[in-house]
Amino acid sequence: MPPPRTPRAYSCACGRPIFFRNSECLACHRPLGYAATRGTLLALEPAPPRAGQGGWREAGVPARRAPRHVRCANLDSAAACNWLLEADEVAAGFTLCRCCRLTRTVPDLSQPGAALWWCRVEQAKRRLVSSLIGLKLPVASKAEDPAHGLAFDLLMPPAEGPGVVTGHADGVITLDVSEADDARREQRRDQLGEPYRTLLGHLRHECGHYYWQRLVEASAWLEPFRALFGDEREDYAAALQRHYANGAPTDWGQRFVSAYASAHPWEDWAETWAHYLHLVDTLDTARSFGLDGERVELSYERFTVDVVAEASDPDAAGFVQLINSWMELTGVLNELSRAMGVADFYPFVLSAPAVRKLHFVHRVIHRAPE
Incomplete structure (x- = not known):
């Protein structure tokens, strides 16, 4: 590796x-x-x-x-x-x-819990941004690049009235900082039936929407994106309403990285982007400490280059090796999590269509510096 x-x-x-x-x-x-x-x-x-x-x-x-x-x-x-x-x-x-300059709005620190929650959000954001820089992706604040820059508004939910909606719009990521409260976040995870919900996961997902606009929307990647993820011009609000009313299709695991990815092509991209960042940063961390998914004692059926061969990518073999290392490493990490009596480290199974979408994200990221 x-x-x-x-x-x-x-x-x-x-x-x-x-x-x-x-x-x-x-x-x-x-x-x-x-x-x-x-x-x-x-x-x-x-x-x-x-x-x-x-x-x-x-x-x-x-x-x-x-x-x-x-x-x-x-x-x-x-x-x-x-x-x-x-x-x-x-x-x-x-x-x-460089990381703190991305925060445009700091939560009201006079409110109970705000200082601790801000600290936790910024810790997660530093992990995210360091990885983005390592991948040589464009990372600049709105103040430095008003047209294309990135900004984070970290907002406290009001005591009364509508809550803060976490999301992305034109380079501005809004985050409800109460997601940094472990008990609240776990309650929301349970209510939504999610196997995984973390601050870092939120940030990776929302920055995926930003990079879709930055790297895909007005580029030669757009038509290949639509062929793989679907047409993003589908009514977004209606798609989300349908998802929350009816849930994910029963076969979502055969086509998507997560249930939420099935809601709309934009969410499919953002979830796939987040999972790609999960795997590259975790594998980077493992290799930094001398761990390598290639050496674990598990005999999974490995993906072969045929699963992404149609992309005509000269580095397809390297990508497939990355995915196979991820599968083997997370298999062991899941068992270690179970040995401690906690939730699985990576509670997902990757299908071939999901791997093809991850490969698309991989190619977009590796072409971004060009």
């Missing part, structure tokens, strides 16, 4: 392991910061003052080779951001990192 696009295993300058969320090494207490462009967590030391500038540099690296960084202004906020700004961002006047 190829090396991870977004590595997840890091070491401090003291040699101890450190993790993506950490802002301080628990062993030596050095400050830490995530350098998004490099995709790594750095141990930091104060940079020598220069022209009135302070900042930080990577610990243990000669001064002439260590670029100067500034820690995100949200480090000491409830968001507890551990990301770094690079010199060009500081020169442009930014005080927030």
